[in-house]
Amino acid sequence: MKKVFSTPMVLVLALAAYLAFWPVPIQPVSWQAPTSNSVIGAYAENSTLANIENIDLKGGVGPESVTLASDGKLYLGVVGGNILRIARHGGAPEVFVNTGGRPLGLATDAQGNLIVADAFRGLLSVAGNGEQTVLLRAASDTQISFPNSVTVATNGRIYITDSSTRFPAARWASTSEAAMLEVFEQSASGRVVEYDPQTKHVRIIAHGLSLPNGVVLSADERRLLVSESGRYRIWEIAISADRLDLSKPSESARVVLDNLPAYPDNLTRGLHGRIWLGLAGQRNVLDQLADRPFLRKVILRIPRFMWSMPKPFGHVLALTEDGTVVADLQDPSGQSPTTTGATETAEHLYIHNVDGNRLGWLPRERVEAGLKR
Template sequence: MFAALLAAAYLSLWPVAIEPVSWTAPMPPGYTGVHAVNQRLAGLRQIPLGGEVGPEHVLAGPDGKLYTGVASGKILRMQADGSALETYADTGGRPLGLDFDAAGNLIVADAVKGLLSVAPDRGVRVLADHVGGDPIRFADGVAVAANGKIYFSDASQRFAPVRRDTMGAAMLDVLEQSSTGRVLEYDPASRATRVLAGGLSFANGVLLSEDQRWLYVSESGKYRVWKIAVDAAGLDVRVASPQAQVLLDNLPGYPDNLVRGADGRIWLGLSGQRNDLDKMADKPWLRKLMLRVPRALWPEPKPYGHVVAFTGDGRIVADLQDPSGAAPVTTGVTEAAGRLYIHNVTGGNLGWMSAEK
């Protein structure tokens, strides 16, 4: 009896990192309609990464080569077929989103270091690690506009990756649902950083619309993709505004990287299926309790490969799945050289398939 009382006290009183917020999760849509179960993502061919792990985002550079950041802090570069693999730079953090500016600098959203620039001579410098006196805790996605301005997400103001554990920090943020994620703009001309929009539950992938007037932004924690005006200022997306609209809602997984493909397609990775966390949405105490049990008992997303493509008006035009879980954390897709390269935050290889498959 005494042991049971001790266990009950531990499970109810032991301090945890989150202060969960109650919310209403939409009923999962299931795998029907445009998301009907299929195996179009199965059987990926693999490019070894020389022992590195976690090609979370893949960028096709202006030189025709592929760039990807990995868990060690390195940015790798290779030919489109995976040959000539080399370390292009080492940020010392955890590089996630990548894009090039007009001067040939590789712009990096680094979850540990902030917004970075890697010059053509491979020197690394910090562009922004604070905004308005607040630290940028979890830089995630990035997009460079034609006018040189840089748009990037700060996934959470509450949880920064510890020992480069981006997935652990993401899990805490989604569990808490305090919606502190935001979208930022960095202006290289003035070196100023400002907040475009906040109130997002784990702000993730960022992509500019073709006319450069809007940003597509993944909100992982609420299973949706937003369309937000680039001229917004201090917007809270939880308050109705003509400058922010939900483009894709109630997705079957956690939306992640956004990458422009061919013929107007926009590729989106779904990094894991929805699970029992939805049932805890209106039970903050239960989510707090969950953190007091071993992590092996947490209801983590089932390994399930899933990527989709949509158009600028929110119409799904492709849905590729691998129910086997061989590509478990599919964070995105890069379409280049007649191939689809599948981003994966936990993989030791870079998977790819023909774009014609």
């Protein structure tokens, strides 16, 4: 009896079946990605961020967020749970505490406690002696799922971006994997949460965000600026909003900066009213697949080593509260770690990154050179 199928044909059919039907964790949603302006026009390529100074983290990797605390020292969280402490004017880093998770966003409260958005453990408060208190535990459907960035108001209330309720980082044991799945799916399951330490009350301010990331308060503390990584934009959201659905128009929220050339990440307050924004990774083929959910599932079935990845491109911006870009610092050389934000002091601009083993910094004169006149 003749063979109906040859071995090569069987292999081809098996591969086709795998690419079409193998289970993946996402249920992709169709959406319309804006046409990218890449790094032209307002984001014309420059090299202001290239060849910066660096502080060796002595084995630490991924200072995703950096904050200047009330004791005058820099604090930064790295892979493995360590929060490192560095003197403001440089010097060797020391381990302040280990959270046992993955510390991302950092801020300080009026009592000098370090407030930590730990993607694996939750919202933490760390006293000056290193004592840790869990304020909100991660992976809770009713409280916080994937805490990413954090800011503290003068009244003590804490505002957190919850990057994905569909893909908690702790469940995937990886912040990058959980973030990638949220962006691939585009179900916009992220939200912005308020926590009141006095009453222990948790309130959802807004939901319907695709990987909400950085968050800062407006100068009058009546609004929040929030970066939505998955859709390349910055929102302004009224703090008074309650369970606001951002998929629908509202007077309580508006987009102040849209169609960014890369994924917006951390937002931090700088000098003279500036707000610094990190751009973490250039836009890619996902734009062309925005309205093709099935193909996004197919890509997830392809081994990662076969993915075509954009070359590293360091990029941070400074903007005003109304979304006007006032500084644009870039490193197109491919040598920069993935830039997730910037922390400005009177002397330096420290560059956050999620995958490097050093903390980069620029002296004041180079920062000034990058400001738009």
